Amino acid sequence: MTPGPPAARTDSYYGRPVIKAPAWSAQDIAGYFFLGGLAGAGSVLAAGAQLTGRTTTARALKVSSLAAVGLSAAALVHDLGRPSRFPHMLRVFKPTSPMSMGSWLLSAYGPAAGAAALTSVTGRLPRTGAAATAAAALLGPALATYTAVLAADTAVPAWHGAHRELPYLFAASATAAASGMALLTGPPRENAPARCAAVFAAVAEDTAFRAAERRLGSVAVTYREGRAGRLMRAARTLTAAGTAGAVLFGHRSRPAAAAAGLALLAGSACTRFGVFAAGIASAEDPAHTVGPQREALARRRTTLAQ
Amino acid sequence: MRDNLLSGPEPDPARDAGHQDAPPRVGFFTDTSVCIGCKACEVACKEWNAVPEDGMALTGMSYDNTGGLGASTWRHVAFIEQPVPAGRTRLPLVEPDTRGGDGAAEDSGMRWLMSSDVCKHCTHAACLDVCPTGSLFRTEFGTVVVQEDICNGCGVCVPACPYGVIEQRPTDGRAFKCTLCYDRLGAGQEPACAKACPTESIQFGPLDELRERAALRVDQLHEAGVAEARLYGHEPDNGVGGDGAFFLLLDEPEVYGLPPDPVVTTRDLGTMWRHAGMAALSLAGGAALSFALPALTRPKGRR
Ligand code: SF4
Ligand code: SF4
Numbered sequence: 001m002t003p004g005p006p007a008a009r010t011d012s013y014y015g016r017p018v019i020k021a022p023a024w025s026a027q028d029i030a031g032y033f034f035l036g037g038l039a040g041a042g043s044v045l046a047a048g049a050q051l052t053g054r055t056t057t058a059r060a061l062k063v064s065s066l067a068a069v070g071l072s073a074a075a076l077v078h079d080l081g082r083p084s085r086f087p088h089m090l091r092v093f094k095p096t097s098p099m100s101m102g103s104w105l106l107s108a109y110g111p112a113a114g115a116a117a118l119t120s121v122t123g124r125l126p127r128t129g130a131a132a133t134a135a136a137a138l139l140g141p142a143l144a145t146y147t148a149v150l151a152a153d154t155a156v157p158a159w160h161g162a163h164r165e166l167p168y169l170f171a172a173s174a175t176a177a178a179s180g181m182a183l184l185t186g187p188p189r190e191n192a193p194a195r196c197a198a199v200f201a202a203v204a205e206d207t208a209f210r211a212a213e214r215r216l217g218s219v220a221v222t223y224r225e226g227r228a229g230r231l232m233r234a235a236r237t238l239t240a241a242g243t244a245g246a247v248l249f250g251h252r253s254r255p256a257a258a259a260a261g262l263a264l265l266a267g268s269a270c271t272r273f274g275v276f277a278a279g280i281a282s283a284e285d286p287a288h289t290v291g292p293q294r295e296a297l298a299r300r301r302t303t304l305a306q
Numbered sequence: 307m308r309d310n311l312l313s314g315p316e317p318d319p320a321r322d323a324g325h326q327d328a329p330p331r332v333g334f335f336t337d338t339s340v341c342i343g344c345k346a347c348e349v350a351c352k353e354w355n356a357v358p359e360d361g362m363a364l365t366g367m368s369y370d371n372t373g374g375l376g377a378s379t380w381r382h383v384a385f386i387e388q389p390v391p392a393g394r395t396r397l398p399l400v401e402p403d404t405r406g407g408d409g410a411a412e413d414s415g416m417r418w419l420m421s422s423d424v425c426k427h428c429t430h431a432a433c434l435d436v437c438p439t440g441s442l443f444r445t446e447f448g449t450v451v452v453q454e455d456i457c458n459g460c461g462v463c464v465p466a467c468p469y470g471v472i473e474q475r476p477t478d479g480r481a482f483k484c485t486l487c488y489d490r491l492g493a494g495q496e497p498a499c500a501k502a503c504p505t506e507s508i509q510f511g512p513l514d515e516l517r518e519r520a521a522l523r524v525d526q527l528h529e530a531g532v533a534e535a536r537l538y539g540h541e542p543d544n545g546v547g548g549d550g551a552f553f554l555l556l557d558e559p560e561v562y563g564l565p566p567d568p569v570v571t572t573r574d575l576g577t578m579w580r581h582a583g584m585a586a587l588s589l590a591g592g593a594a595l596s597f598a599l600p601a602l603t604r605p606k607g608r609r
Contacts, residue, residue: 012563013386013563016563018564019465019467021465022464022465023476024461080460080479081459081460081480092439096435148578149579153571154466168584171586200595204592286563290560293569296569
């Protein structure tokens with residue numbers, strides 16, 4: 001081939017992306033998605049465990065939720081271009097901004113999770129502890145799912161295109177992580193609900209993901225190829241193995257339950273990092289921006305013509 | 307919240323943002339058919355706004371070594387070299403060359419498209435909608451501006467923009483983009499790029515007036531046989547409620563690196579929050595069921 005200008009292309013400007021991919025680091029933001037889910041769903045399971053007298057599991061989940069929300073806030077601050085300006089997040093209350101809603105949610109959920117964990121570990125202030133446990137359990141599901149809106153409320157084709165399915169995928173993945181944590185840290189005699197939740201989560205995650213793939217059409221390839229493809233396949237294997245292990249051996253052996261729990265946690269993390277990677281890949285390829293928009297235009301033209 | 311604050315026709319974004327006696331909304335009409343690719347706009351923008359250097363690299367993309375809009379590039383001139391469309395050879399810009407000199411340039415079968423891109427100052431600006439700090443705001447002129455002293459570099463505006471305009475500056479962390487020369491507008495001046503443009507490819511003015519002028523220009527070109535001339539971003543009912551900066555193009559938008567059918571992501575925000583709410587409820591329901599089922603199926607006395 002002779003060197004020269006790139007061949008003229010009619011589908012893009014020199015193959016350059018149309019939109020800009022976020023500059024977020026995967027570790028910080030996909031990590032934030034995972035940890036937020038683990039914390040939020042963990043608080044729900046902790047409240048259930050508390051109510052049903054599974055006290056060891058309840059305490060462990062409260063502590064893990066506190067740790068997870070602390071780490072997730074740290075990841076969020078770390079990813080800011082100006083970390084010292086983190087308080088600016090609470091300058092306004094803005095329902096059109098998922099990041100603003102999330103910051104407010106985090107600042108309500110964080111103290112609740114903290115109080116729930118501290119009262120549980122120290123055994124002091126049981127009433128405060130019960131109230132905090134309840135508050136964390138009420139806010140937890142929102143914390144686990146709002147991150148899906150944060151990702152979907154962008155022009156990123158692989159995220160926005162799946163804006164109806166992503167919240168369910170994130171809810172399922174969060175449940176998988178929290179049930180994994182319960183299996184890992186709770187005694188087998190307390191883990192029946194966690195095993196049950198793991199099955200629900202695995203089925204729901206698979207269903208939501210398939211629905212997202214159908215909806216995305218040609219953009220779904222970003223979830224199958226490259227880094228995202230590897231992560232999503234690993235997520236599926238780990239979640240399936242963790243669920244199977246939990247159901248078959250989780251009630252009998254502590255090590256088996258712990259291994260299943262770890263697999264579920266790892267599966268959930270892979271899902272979040274996979275979704276993140278698919279979004280980046282879809283933003284970087286102009287075809288994924290132009291293609292679906294061309295299809296939308298063509299659909300509008302045919303409806304107009306009819 | 308009224309629907310048209312998120313998408314759809316919105317005649318007066320400045321007033322709806324709370325500017326009681328807003329002046330008429332202003333914008334840019336960039337007529338790419340007269341752009342000569344001199345990049346005076348790029349230079350004037352950098353000079354006036356003190357925008358730092360944006361990379362000293364050769365891209366191999368025709369005469370475009372700027373690449374695209376970004377944190378430190380608020381005007382970007384695109385260069386496209388392509389075969390002349392069948393049926394027409396020249397834009398009717400000047401009288402035909404009657405001197406009979408060497409006609410090589412005209413016979414090459416190739417043509418240049420040049421276009422100066424800029425922030426669209428969307429009527430429904432996704433960047434502004436998603437900004438959690440209130441750093442991005444709607445000015446009294448109907449334009450969209452970042453406040454440097456508020457932005458904390460969360461970066462969520464970057465993937466939200468359907469045109470790939472706003473970006474975080476790596477050396478700084480905060481997000482930057484075209485301000486439509488907010489400072490100059492305040493002083494009754496036109497933006498630096500429009501001032502510098504020698505061919506009036508970049509026209510600044512009240513948006514209503516620009517839309518009329520653009521309609522006339524596209525008619526004129528069609529009459530002259532330039533069938534491929536089209537306006538881009540001018541309709542108030544497009545996916546972003548109409549662009550404050552719109553264009554006359556000579557080919558499909560994607561050829562210039564522009565999205566053919568951009569939609570403000572917040573149009574679907576209600577749907578997204580609804581599904582997130584349902585998903586949160588399913589999570590809680592699933593957890594409740596996970597505790598109920600073992601209690602029901604296990605023999606009494608065991609957990
Ligand atoms: S073009 Fe992008 S950066 Fe400019 S106002 Fe619209 S959404 Fe914001
Ligand atoms: S990076 Fe700055 S301007 Fe962009 S959304 Fe975040 S705070 Fe707003």
